[in-house]
Amino acid sequence: MKSDRDHRSGGAGTDRVLFIGSALAFPEVTLRLVRAEFEGVEVSRFDTIEQAIDAGQAASVRMVVLDQKFTEDLADIHDLARSTFGNAHVVLAYDDVSIARPVFQRQQAGMGLSGLRFIPMHSAVGSWISILRLLMAGEVLVPGDLIQPFAMNDSMNGAADASGNPSLTRREIEVLRLVAQGHRNKTIAAMLDVSEHTVKLHIHHLMRKIGVGNRTAAANWFMQNGHAGDEEGPA
Incomplete structure (x- = not known):
């Protein structure tokens, strides 16, 4: 099966959250958890961003959550998501910090991916839901495991301020x-x-x-x- 959709809360004007990745990355239990926490929000999963677009999911998309496997083509997918879904927040979901950290460093160095947000999939359930809620509200939250190893390195653009202090949101x-x-x-x-x-x-x-x-x-x-x-x- 190429996608999992929530048909219970569809309709014009319904806020949508799209998970883009395999059922292994975003299993049904994850989708059910999000549906339970965000009542009235339609939650769908697609294997690729193109499938989501072809399925006519462009309207009222509030957030697009991308699996870390897309990092190689992330710039193109990010731009496609932003151009298709308008003001939707684009989020990179990661289990492996060694994959996500270079993406964050590129962003902080001004090398594209403006507005991309991050959510660690290895967080405890309560913390994960809280992070997701913040991101859906438009907050910018940088997980500590992305910034801590290089926050003290003043050679990294954007990782610290002029005095070498860690960069806080x-x-x-x-x-x-x-x-x-x-x-x-x-x-x-x-x-x-x-x-x-x-x-x-x-x-x-x-x-x-x-x-x-x-x-x-x-x-x-x-x-x-x-x-x-x-x-x-x-x-």
Whole structure:
């Protein structure tokens, strides 16, 4: 069978998530999990991006998740997905960080793939769903295993700022600023209008990036690296 489709929630205007890859990469249990977590979203799997296009799946696509096996032709597939599905978020799903990390490095060096996002398939189920939820909401989240090995190498364009500090996303800086101000996760979640679990996920990733093991150390890092005078509060 070349594709698995959810026929329960079809119709004009229905948000769609397309998984592009084999049933081994995206088994039915994964598709069912996404359907259960995102009620009303139509979830489909196709072996190739061309099959998804031929099946008339271009309308209302919110996210296109690509298996890591497509990395060799990723630039062409990424451009095709962006041109066909408009504002859909294109995500590379990876199990092998040694495959995904060079892609991330190319992106950070300005060598194309603008807007490509990443999701580690080896994450625990709860974390994986939280990451997927962030990506569907348009957030930019860089998994720590992609950036940590070279974040301290200032020869890598985009991996660190001019002072050699690890590169944090805008949302991670917002969360870290609020942590440094002494706010707890529940308060931060309310201030940023996200779930408390999402805040925990951001904190987990940013602590890995900056190489600390607890909130106090993260707050100290924030204060010591020139962020204390940044604009307060979430943008």
